[in-house]
Amino acid sequence: MPSAVIPGTGAAGVRIVPEVNTVAHAAGRLCRILEQALGAPPPLRVRAWDGSTAGPPDGPAVVLRDRRALRRLLWRPDRLGLARAWVAGEIDVEGDLYEALGRLTGIVLHTGKEPPRSPAVRVLRALEAPARLRDPAARRALAEAVLLAGPGLPPRPPREEARARRGPLHATHRDRAAVSHHYDVGNDFYELVLGPSMVYSCAYWEGPGASLEDAQRAKLDLVCRKLGLRPGQRLLDVGCGWGSLVLHAAEHHGAEAVGITLSAEQASYARERVAAAGLAHRVEIRLQDYRETADGPYDAISSIGMAEHVGSARYREYADRLYALLRPGGRLLNHQIARRPWKDESAYRTDEFIDAYVFPDGELAPLGTTVTLLEEAGFEVRDVESLREHYGLTLRRWVENLETGWSRALGLVPPGRARVWRLYMAASALAFEQNRIGVNQVLAVRTGPDGASGMPPVRERWLLRPG
């Protein structure tokens, strides 16, 4: 008699012995099995490789292209299992990806130990929940699913998954490897997604007709103005990406700028841009970790979309280092994605998909934690501006660029990588729009020994455009 073990969180998993007569008619049944296991129709259309369908007739559809997807999900009934099937191309979405993700929010966008919110989550959880398995219909359905999935282990994870990480979390060499995983994937691919501005952080949308390039230029300028940059001042841009901010600061505000990055591809691209702009005498790009930067004092420091890589264990060191690098009266602009605080912070877990495929070892902190740590380092926090809606708009443009250039993208990176970027950017757009994450510019000052901040007394004055 065939039998299968569904791996569970419990010590032994749950052994299911299916009835033999369900096996003979298994073809074309996956979606009915899914409905039985859910106890309800799925929240969006599902179509399986065996020709079966379930769920509402309209709207986007989740397509299970391959039996291997089922095997992955049965072995790994969580977001990582889903992510692997997605990256491998075994699961796809037809139609509007945002709408599909919205309907699947419970599965695709939630992590941690919150209670299940959607029927779709229930089926995944059911695989591990003995209570659900006491329902005979669900038991039968799951047993059939196990048979349909076929024997053997799930396929190996797609090669885009970050390999096992060596060394202590946020050790310098480990951070280099993590940064390389995300950023050293080809500058051509980033050009396709980000467009000519080559800025990989939230833009600033000042008007309805603005292009992505306009909005990124506006963001770079906003940062320079908040920092109060004047000709001849020294700016350090921590995590400079492809060099867009240091170039803007030198060109439009007369700054002497140093940009540091851990990505070799970014550094060489940024150096080429600097040389092409004729600014090599005023802009220096270094392949350097923030922990290795020791040539202060700087008049101003920007850190835009970089602190998400720092990690809570190292954040004090990061804040202390930036403080030490600034002159008294100098300003810091820390632009960083924030997650919402959890009532029980110990229950918080990083999203498995993001950790495995997108930003290995990346960590989001609540805004309050960031502000407190900056204050503890000695900074006076002067201003916090949320740009949450701006990030939703920015991400949608990046997704649009990728979708429009899809066939070109497939010539630049393997399909799995393009699929990772499409999913993570669309899911992140929704997360910002639905206020599950935010992004903030925190302006802070290292005050002088007498406590002077050097800041104009009213906000409008320090946002004035130069000239």
Ligand SMILES: C[S@@+](CC[C@H](N)C(=O)[O-])C[C@H]1O[C@@H](n2cnc3c(N)ncnc32)[C@H](O)[C@@H]1O
């Ligand atoms: C999301 S990108 C942002 C790039 C740029 N600021 C922008 O807005 O386009 C994050 C940057 O942080 C850099 N980074 C991450 N960890 C770093 C570290 N430990 N030291 C220096 N740079 C780091 C990466 O190399 C990358 O350039």
